[in-house]
Amino acid sequence: MKVPITIDGQMVQIDKGAPIIDAAKKAGVVIPTLCYHEALKPYGSCRLCMVEILLNKQRRLVTACNFPVEVGMEVFTDTAKVRHIRRMIIELLLARCPDVLSLHAMAKQMGIKSSRFKKQDSTECILCGLCVRFCEEVVGVSAIGLVSRGIDREVATPFKVASDVCIGCGSCTYICPTGCIEMVSDKKIPQMRIMKMGQHSLKACINEFQCETCPVGKEFFEDMRLVIAEFRNN
């Protein structure tokens, strides 16, 4: 069922229950995001996609990536409140990761020169969880996860030892919005790929990337073949 909503004054017809961000895309309104990816379930961790909505005569701020649209909803993506909160989030992220270029580019767009908060020890991870979710939902192996909580939260493998399920696909490297996961090869074993995040090593494949003989790899490749075949048929 399609429902009509307005985004910044534009009328859009969108499926009921779809997230606001889909409607915004339809209307051509750009909402900045860091933790959103079309292939994954919305997660709402970066909070950058905050928009103001008017629903049942009440105004409030919600995350556009996971808030479902409803009949008669009015969305505003560029109000003073929204700008204020996005600036705050970017400044906090900049304080956490002062060396990430993509964050600086975003800050520049919003007219922020520097963060007013004290800079932290350099890390490049913003804990958006994209790599973790991609590994779970798309690759289907869950080699990495988020561990601990609060200021200690980080991306790591279980028990922080080399993963025995990682297939070395490099998806986490590719999807990371800040580029904090690096793929390096082992000089001794040419096929060996290791994902590095700061001082952590996220993986070292036990099967030396002989995917044809690996049960996990085999399943994955068969799935991929099906997906590709389906894609071609359509």
Added chain:
Amino acid sequence: MVFEKIDRILEEHEYKHSAVISIMQDVQGIENYLPEDTLRYISEKLELNLTRIFDIATFYKTFSLTPRGRHTIRVCSGTACHLGGAVKNLEQIQRTINIQEGETTDDRMFSLETVNCLGACALAPVMVIDEDYYDAVNPGKIEKILSPYRLEPEV
């Protein structure tokens, strides 16, 4: 032996993914901490990602991945207890049993933790050993409070 007990706990909870926290609490009850092998075993039996289980085990303060002592000393460092001299009590405990906060004694008798509030602010400063609460603690009382636990025979 341990795995048999884990199996029984898993059966009690009907291998439900939603009960994973209760399962881990019960399993921790066996050895007072969660060894790596145990978590791997749970993950395998529940058919739940090890990353998810490790996330839970590191997220909640109740779970410990390192061996803990037979008795856990929790010193409250909430506002009321802090003002009442919790820091001095903590220092006295550290001197008495020779460990720092978050550590376990070599004989695995005591583990020392601080907590943020025990909800017993009227009794400040409070400390808890296992399930026993001690109110209005001062450095002079520490030895007297700890000594009965040392004498307790092995179970």
